[in-house]
Amino acid sequence: MNNEKITPRDVDFAKWYTDIIRVADLVDYSSMKGSMIIRPYGYAIWESMVAELDREFKRLGHQNVQMPMFIPESLLQIEKDHVEGFAPEVAWVTHGGLNELEERVCVRPTSETLFCEHFKKIIKSYRDLPLLYNQWCTIVRWERTTRPFLRSREILWQEGHTMHATKEEAIKETMQMLELYEKFQKDFLALPVLVGKKTDKEKFAGAEETYTIEAMMYDGVALQNGTSHYFGQNFAKAFDIKFLDKNNELVTPYQTSWGCTTRMIGGLIMTHSDDLGLVLPPKIAPIKVALIPIKDTEEITLAVQELKSELEKEGITYIVDESDKSPGFKFANAEVKGYPIRIEIGPRDLQNNHITLVRRDTLEKITINKEDGIAKVKELLTTIQKNLYDRAKNRRDSMIYKLNTYEELKEMAKKQGGFAYVNWCGNISCEDKIKADLGLKSRCIPLKNESVDNVCICCGQKAVTKIYFGKQY
RNA sequence: CGAGAAGUAGCACAGCUUGGUAGUGCACUAGUUUUGGGAACUAGGGGUCGCAGGUUCGAAUCCUGUCUUCUCGACCA
Numbered sequence: 001m002n003n004e005k006i007t008p009r010d011v012d013f014a015k016w017y018t019d020i021i022r023v024a025d026l027v028d029y030s031s032m033k034g035s036m037i038i039r040p041y042g043y044a045i046w047e048s049m050v051a052e053l054d055r056e057f058k059r060l061g062h063q064n065v066q067m068p069m070f071i072p073e074s075l076l077q078i079e080k081d082h083v084e085g086f087a088p089e090v091a092w093v094t095h096g097g098l099n100e101l102e103e104r105v106c107v108r109p110t111s112e113t114l115f116c117e118h119f120k121k122i123i124k125s126y127r128d129l130p131l132l133y134n135q136w137c138t139i140v141r142w143e144r145t146t147r148p149f150l151r152s153r154e155i156l157w158q159e160g161h162t163m164h165a166t167k168e169e170a171i172k173e174t175m176q177m178l179e180l181y182e183k184f185q186k187d188f189l190a191l192p193v194l195v196g197k198k199t200d201k202e203k204f205a206g207a208e209e210t211y212t213i214e215a216m217m218y219d220g221v222a223l224q225n226g227t228s229h230y231f232g233q234n235f236a237k238a239f240d241i242k243f244l245d246k247n248n249e250l251v252t253p254y255q256t257s258w259g260c261t262t263r264m265i266g267g268l269i270m271t272h273s274d275d276l277g278l279v280l281p282p283k284i285a286p287i288k289v290a291l292i293p294i295k296d297t298e299e300i301t302l303a304v305q306e307l308k309s310e311l312e313k314e315g316i317t318y319i320v321d322e323s324d325k326s327p328g329f330k331f332a333n334a335e336v337k338g339y340p341i342r343i344e345i346g347p348r349d350l351q352n353n354h355i356t357l358v359r360r361d362t363l364e365k366i367t368i369n370k371e372d373g374i375a376k377v378k379e380l381l382t383t384i385q386k387n388l389y390d391r392a393k394n395r396r397d398s399m400i401y402k403l404n405t406y407e408e409l410k411e412m413a414k415k416q417g418g419f420a421y422v423n424w425c426g427n428i429s430c431e432d433k434i435k436a437d438l439g440l441k442s443r444c445i446p447l448k449n450e451s452v453d454n455v456c457i458c459c460g461q462k463a464v465t466k467i468y469f470g471k472q473y
Numbered sequence: 474c475g476a477g478a479a480g481u482a483g484c485a486c487a488g489c490u491u492g493g494u495a496g497u498g499c500a501c502u503a504g505u506u507u508u509g510g511g512a513a514c515u516a517g518g519g520g521u522c523g524c525a526g527g528u529u530c531g532a533a534u535c536c537u538g539u540c541u542u543c544u545c546g547a548c549c550a
Contacts (some may be wrong), residue, residue: 005511014544023486024547029542110550127477144474151549172528204550212550227550259550294509328510346509356509470547 008275013219018148020269023336024278027148038156038262041337046156046262046287050136051159052188052259052284054179056140062132062160067114069137070105075113078363079238082112084134085205089141090155096466107140112206112231112257115161123163126245129253130173131163148310150223150473157261163236163253165245170254171230177258178211178228185225189264190281190385191215191271192393193225194419194468195446201428208232213260214443215469216396217270220417222443222470225267226260245383271392272361278338279360279416281388282381289318289377294327302347303370307355310374316381335360338383341377361387400468407459408471413438419470424461425456432456434469 006023007015015257021027026042029035038046054064057381071092076373077083091107094100108114115133122228123131139155146152160177166172178195185191194214203210204227233252235241242250271277282288293300304320311318319339321330327346334342344356355373357366361384369375399418403409420440431442445467456463 085550139547145543198550202550207550210550224550240509249500296508324508324510326508326510328508328512330511331509344509348509 006275006277009218009273014308016275017266017270020278021148024338026265026278034273035154036066037151041286042265046069048284048286049184049188049264050158051214053180053184056142056184057134057158057160060132060176060180062134062162062239066137067108067111067118067135068107068226071108071111071113072103072105074103076106076119078113078116079235081208081234082206084411085109086141088145091140091142093285107141108137109469110143110257110259111137111139111159111241112161112235113256116235116241116255118237119161120239120241121161123241123243123253125243126165128164129163132160132173133162134160143385144251147266147473149262149269151263154416155261156264157259159259160257161199162256164255165243165253167232167254170232170256172262174209174211174228174230174256174258177228177256178213180188181213181226181228181258181260185213185215185264186389187192188281188283189268190283190389191225191267192389192391194444196446196468198227198286199308199428199431199442199467201431204229206231206234208234212444213446214470215267215398216292216417217473218269218395220399220415220471222472223263223267223270223418224472225264225405226258228258231255269283272388273338275362276363277336280338280340280386282340282385283336285317285340287317287319287337287339288341288381289316290339290342291318291320291338292327292330292334292342292344293320294344295320296324300347303355304349306341306370307373308346311377312404314374316374316377321451331358331410335363339395341380343373343375345376350426359384360395361391382408403457404454409434409437409440409457413440417471419443419468421466421468422457423454424465425459425461427456427459428459428462430456439471440469443470443472 006019009016024041027041028037028039046374086109090109092104093107094104118202119131122128125126136158139157140153141155143151143153148229162173164173182193182195185193196212198210198212209230211228212224214222215225217223233254235255236252242252245251269278269279273282289311291304293304308318308320340360344358344359349355353370354367354369355375357368359380395412400421401412401418402421409420409422412418434440445465448467452465454463455461
């Protein structure tokens with residue numbers, strides 16, 4: 001910890017973001033371009049997410065597996081759209097030891113092809129389905145420009161891959177996982193998200209339908225924070241995966257995949273944090289409470305001990321700052337780290353049998369009887385979680401603009417950010433034009449579509465759907 | 474990949490115009506006094522000034538090349 005100042009959020013958002021990451025000591029940069037080292041505190045945040053998601057995946061019947069890191073070129077090339085989509089950002093290994101490889105292999109940018117090869121071997125009968133696999137791993141995409149958490153060359157993520165006997169079941173799985181992500185981001189990360197379908201232009205290479213979770217950052221720029229794909233039989237056909245159904249007929253199964261990454265940490269920061277440092281939703285904060293003794297006396301040490309054992313009894317994680325730093329320094333440090341609640345214990349408190357609780361989200365100080373402390377902590381953790389979500393949602397909602405004319409859209413594109421909610425004819429030409437002229441990309445088509453009786457915002461032809469446009473990270 | 478800017482201690486930077494012993498703040502170490510919003514004092518440790526070449530008696534400083542990073546564009550699930 002050092003006492004570097006953070007660039008104010010409204011002055012330079014990009015600098016503010018990297019400052020937060022630096023002062024909270026979440027990552028370090030490796031000697032290789034575009035690779036980040038996730039430091040212990042950053043990793044602890046990821047572990048909180050992993051624990052929650054992994055439990056949910058397993059509850060829904062998924063099993064974890066581990067696939068190889070390398071994909072032979074011939075394997076990657078089996079599905080045509082897939083290889084075309086990923087070609088520009090694949091890293092290749094050409095040598096093994098001192099010898100040139102007969103066939104080069106890539107470092108997985110995603111593992112559909114590996115799973116498919118495996119599925120082809122193990123799926124024989126309808127009794128083998130559904131096959132519900134998930135993998136926690138890192139992937140590599142050779143990005144030209146990188147940004148910590150949001151776009152790095154090595155990505156720590158989770159990828160689910162499932163096979164189903166029927167189309168309905170596969171679609172159900174796709175939607176179920178999408179909803180799981182939405183619920184997780186809402187309930188745990190306190191991120192209000194738009195859920196919807198990607199346009200054909202923006203969908204995953206090789207997918208029939210791509211669904212997305214779109215969060216909006218403090219500056220109004222969108223962040224795709226999770227996806228769920230319905231593949232239909234595209235990969236299964238390309239890989240010649242077949243099984244014998246109940247009628248003893250050889251048929252092709254239906255497939256899904258879904259994933260989310262450490263990008264969610266970036267999303268957390270860009271949504272909740274402020275000029276003093278990190279702000280973490282209590283449910284995801286690795287440490288919920290920071291205990292700060294103001295002075296090093298016997299009386300205070302005793303009171304800290306009491307609080308520690310009470311927190312332990314309740315299973316609330318905490319940290320005690322027993323360093324010989326000044327109180328002000330300890331407060332600032334606790335704020336930088338984003339601990340949801342800080343408890344100050346000093347002589348003045350103890351005189352009256354009090355302790356002081358400080359909320360990280362509002363910085364409100366609450367003086368309370370020592371005995372009531374833990375009950376108040378529990379209550380506050382819930383309150384803070386809710387407040388963070390409400391705050392983010394109000395901000396997000398205030399930046400969704402329902403627009404009808406191209407002029408209005410043009411005006412919006414000039415502004416800082418936000419989502420435009422507009423009518424669209426469904427043609428890629430309009431999507432291309434809006435991107436080329438205004439720099440806005442389609443975010444998603446809402447799942448529950450309102451009836452559309454208007455014209456496309458771009459071409460004026462009959463609109464077929466509502467759609468969100470916005471800038472993206 | 475195009476345009477611009479920058480690389481000097483862990484971090485942030487000054488020094489460069491006009492070449493002459495490597496500097497400042499924070500962080501770090503030890504000691505003393507402190508402690509309710511980023512403590513004070515004292516004493517320390519830490520650098521081949523991104524890399525390579527050139528000019529020069531002498532280069533962080535001037536010249537050439539090169540690598541890397543950042544911003545903007547392009548690209549991008």
